[in-house]
Amino acid sequence: MNGDQLREALRDEMRGVAAPPRPSTDAMLRTARRARNRRRAVQACAGSATAVLAVVGVVALATPDGGDRRPPAALPQAAPPPSADTSAEPMPTGPDGLPQEDRTARAGTRYDQAALLLDRLVTVVPAGYTAEKTVSTETGKETLGTHQADFTGRAGGVELWSYLASVDVAKGTWKGRLLTEVHTAGNLLPSEPCALAREFWGMGGECQPMTVGDATVGVVVRPGADDRFDQWAAYRHPDGVVVFVAQGAYDRQAPASPLPFTARDLAAVAVDERLHLR
Structure with missing residues (x-):
């Protein structure tokens, strides 16, 4: 071809x-x-x-001043929001041997510590003031105060926790709240007393350092734009445990009434061993 x-x-x-x-x-x-x-x-x-x-x-x-204007009754979550990558920081193990569903402990040793903190907070209520029962929003039953334990992270392989306890107090027609928040040793909160006090819930405020024995306590004597509380004190114990104590009136429109503690007394409560959880 x-x-x-x-x-x-x-x-x-x-x-x-x-x-x-x-x-x-x-x-x-x-x-x-x-x-x-x-x-x-x-x-x-x-x-x-x-x-x-x-x-x-x-x-x-x-909002008028950019701050959170909620009354003292409003309790924010004590722990920071979870990391966007939840796999990077596993939740602690609960009493059932399984990881917690979220940062709040609802049973076990940590839960018991927060309940203990509430019991001790009630004992520091000053004479003339009474701890009031309130109706729980979760159970609908009367309860003397509230408490909460939250996992806040890890540092050096050690779990960090915060314990919060709050109780309503009254004297005559005056009604308000006492609250304490304790952070376990190893926390990354500031060491300087007033920097530590201003760090509480990020509220800032006008702070004065006060001496109680050998301790120096940061006391916010006047809130700034964020006035969820009227005054609060902060103290870091030598072992690293941090204690915050706050007080505030519910009715800010009522005639001025004395708070349960003077600023110096509030500083003394912050160093009180009854609130020093380890």
Whole structure:
């Protein structure tokens, strides 16, 4: 077979194969429209999310002074929010041998420590003031104060915890709250007394260092924009345990009434061994 015969044979073979269909213009347009619509939907969703975030930001900034104006009755979570990567910091093991569901201990040794702290807080209520029972929002039953234990992280392989206890107090028509929060040794809170006091719930305020025996206590005698409490004191024990004690009136519109403790007495409560949990 010469070259001409080979070319003629190939032409015959190609004529026997069906040509592929020509692309449909309508189909191409429909595909292009679908792609365009998908892009627009994604852009619209992104714009909506940005708008929502913007609205949230405006609401947060719309408070008169930028602070949290909740009354002392409102208790924030003692522990910081969980890390975005929860696998990086596993929860502690509960009394059932399983990891806790979240940072709050609801049974076991840590829970018992927080309950103990509440019992001890009640014993420091000064004469003339009574600890009041309140109705629990969880159980609907009357209870004398509240308590909570929260896992706050790890440092050097050691678990860090905070214990919180709070009790309503009254004297005549005056009603308010006493609260203490204790952080276990190894915590990363500031060491300087007033820096430590201002760190409490991030409330800042006007602080004065006060001496109680050999101890120096930071006492916020006047709150700043965030006035969930009227006064609070902070003390770091030599073993690293940090104790915060706070007091505040519920009715800020009522005529001024004396708080349960003077600023110096509040400093003394902060170093009181009854609140020194180890």
